[in-house]
Amino acid sequence: MDVQRLSVNFKTLEEFENFKEYGSQELSMKEDLQSDIIEDNSESPFYGIYFGNKLVARMSLYKIDRKYDQYFSPPQDYLELWKLEVLGPYQGKGFGRALVDYAKSLNLPVKTNARQRSDHFWEKMGFSPLTYDKDRDRGENPYVWFPKGVSEQK
Amino acid sequence: MDVQRLSVNFKTLEEFENFKEYGSQELSMKEDLQSDIIEDNSESPFYGIYFGNKLVARMSLYKIDRKYDQYFSPPQDYLELWKLEVLGPYQGKGFGRALVDYAKSLNLPVKTNARQRSDHFWEKMGFSPLTYDKDRDRGENPYVWFPKGVSEQK
Numbered sequence: 001m002d003v004q005r006l007s008v009n010f011k012t013l014e015e016f017e018n019f020k021e022y023g024s025q026e027l028s029m030k031e032d033l034q035s036d037i038i039e040d041n042s043e044s045p046f047y048g049i050y051f052g053n054k055l056v057a058r059m060s061l062y063k064i065d066r067k068y069d070q071y072f073s074p075p076q077d078y079l080e081l082w083k084l085e086v087l088g089p090y091q092g093k094g095f096g097r098a099l100v101d102y103a104k105s106l107n108l109p110v111k112t113n114a115r116q117r118s119d120h121f122w123e124k125m126g127f128s129p130l131t132y133d134k135d136r137d138r139g140e141n142p143y144v145w146f147p148k149g150v151s152e153q154k
Numbered sequence: 155m156d157v158q159r160l161s162v163n164f165k166t167l168e169e170f171e172n173f174k175e176y177g178s179q180e181l182s183m184k185e186d187l188q189s190d191i192i193e194d195n196s197e198s199p200f201y202g203i204y205f206g207n208k209l210v211a212r213m214s215l216y217k218i219d220r221k222y223d224q225y226f227s228p229p230q231d232y233l234e235l236w237k238l239e240v241l242g243p244y245q246g247k248g249f250g251r252a253l254v255d256y257a258k259s260l261n262l263p264v265k266t267n268a269r270q271r272s273d274h275f276w277e278k279m280g281f282s283p284l285t286y287d288k289d290r291d292r293g294e295n296p297y298v299w300f301p302k303g304v305s306e307q308k
Contacts, residue, residue: 020271022271023269024291024294024295025293025294060293082293115177117177132179132181134179134182138236139179139216139236140179141177141178142178
């Protein structure tokens, strides 16, 4: 399974319409393309997997600067993983794991907000729940992956 | 439909197990009760609606201090609405609207992250999408409700 960094172009944005977590971000990218604010084939925060010609899984990854790190010890740059989603008919075939493995291969700590009873999935991926902090997490369900030598910020 | 502020007790937490967005926050509340860190019947950020004896809808509301306001003009205290959820068999009967109306009745701006193609619901509730700001929103899908005299922060 080949994880690709997705370019922002009309074809990619059309593929994004198949995903449930489609919203302001994707609409904004489309407007930016239409009004030439960004170029066709600009790099996006999205990574995905094609099955044949069809985009069947995607996630976004944002690198967060260490000065905003509230999760890891020692404080450091980390990746925020959002919008991990595999299209219904392609679930349970390892596409999600391939994307998560790609994120881990970048060798930075990874943080996500585990949603909709996905705890078991994240645990299988080697992620751990953090101690809930009501001021920091405000309803989020943070799960993290620690590279060697990294631990939870207390 | 009577919207109630939910008290944190074992009965409420057991009701929460029926909702999809159950996670660290609820588990943490349970641990705090079990270890007497919080008292039975403490106030929670959750509001809900009972149908008979069953909790069928809930949301959480956090008041955010004006110094963190990145959404509204003039900058002011606002409410962040999370975890709005109506149990499957009770959807489409106005429970969601009753909760949102309650939030609006507090007469502060309200911000939520509209998910899973819920844009149409939020528009029906009188909310508006904001201009997507990739540094502020990082993949979120922010929808807001403006009380009179309040507008979008530019």
